[in-house]
Amino acid sequence: MNICQKIYLRRKSKRYLYYIIFLGVFCVLCYQVYFLKVVTDDVTRSLVTSTAKVSSLLSTIRGVRxxxxxxxxxxxxxxxxxxxxxxxxxxxxxxxxxxxxxxxxxxxxxxxxxxxxxxxxxxxxxxxxxxxxxxxxxxxxxxxxxxxxxxxxxxxxxxxxxxxxxxxxxxxxxxxxxxxx
Incomplete structure (x- = not known):
């Protein structure tokens, strides 16, 4: 194998390494966005539920003007x-x-x-x-x-x-x- 082929293979392997790193970073970012959406939905649902609980409790307190x-x-x-x-x-x-x-x-x-x-x-x-x-x-x-x-x-x-x-x-x-x- 001559020197040109070695340089070509080294560049090609670096390119694949960059693709793999880019793909990994992209997957992590996608996961973060998905997780943020899930957490936000859960928190919103929790707040709505707790607000509904309080309002239903308030509407059922007997003996209060x-x-x-x-x-x-x-x-x-x-x-x-x-x-x-x-x-x-x-x-x-x-x-x-x-x-x-x-x-x-x-x-x-x-x-x-x-x-x-x-x-x-x-x-x-x-x-x-x-x-x-x-x-x-x-x-x-x-x-x-x-x-x-x-x-x-x-x-x-x-x-x-x-x-x-x-x-x-x-x-x-x-x-x-x-x-x-």
Whole structure:
């Protein structure tokens, strides 16, 4: 083999080496672009899902006035902050029938777990707030019966006729709200 052929083969092998390196770099770049798209889609899906979870949780918190719902949004850590004590509790512990915010009962607006808790009758303009002890006690206090959401039957049941005479009803509650409410 003469010197010209050796130089030619060396150049040819360098060219193949450059092609292989170029192909490798191209594959790595394509993989990076693909991976970036997958991660971005996953993060977007995660954000949309967590936003939907929060909005569905906010729409299902019993006993809270609509204008006060902003107070029940989770903080940056995804937790609920008690109104008076500023204590952080897990968001899932709202309305879990255990009083975590002992000083104000703000974590239990829809149950009777806290002695100082308040339940808001959303459709009842006249009554407004009820003491938490009157939630699920078997007696209908809100005109729509929303305070008796567990629909527990009292042990001693009055007749329908007696309930109508007294104007006080037992669970399960009839909807007695005026049509314009």
């Amino acid at each position: 609509q204008i006060d719902m902003a107070k029940y949004k989770p903080n940056n850590h995804g937790a609920f902050v008690c109104f008076d004590s500023q204590e952080e509790i897990e968001y899932s512990r709202i309305n879990d029938d255990y009083c975590d915010c002992v000083s104000d009962g703000s974590d239990e607006p829809g149950t009777n777990a806290c002695v100082n808790g308040k339940f808001y009758c959303e459709t009842d303009r006249l009554t407004g707030y009820l003491p938490a002890g009157r939630v699920n006690d078997g007696i209908c206090d809100c005109c729509d019966g929303s305070d008796e959401w567990a629909q527990k039957f009292p042990q001693v049941r009055m007749s329908e006729n007696d309930q109508t005479k007294l104007g006080r009803y037992q669970s399960p509650c009839p909807n007695l709200c005026p049509e314009d409410v």
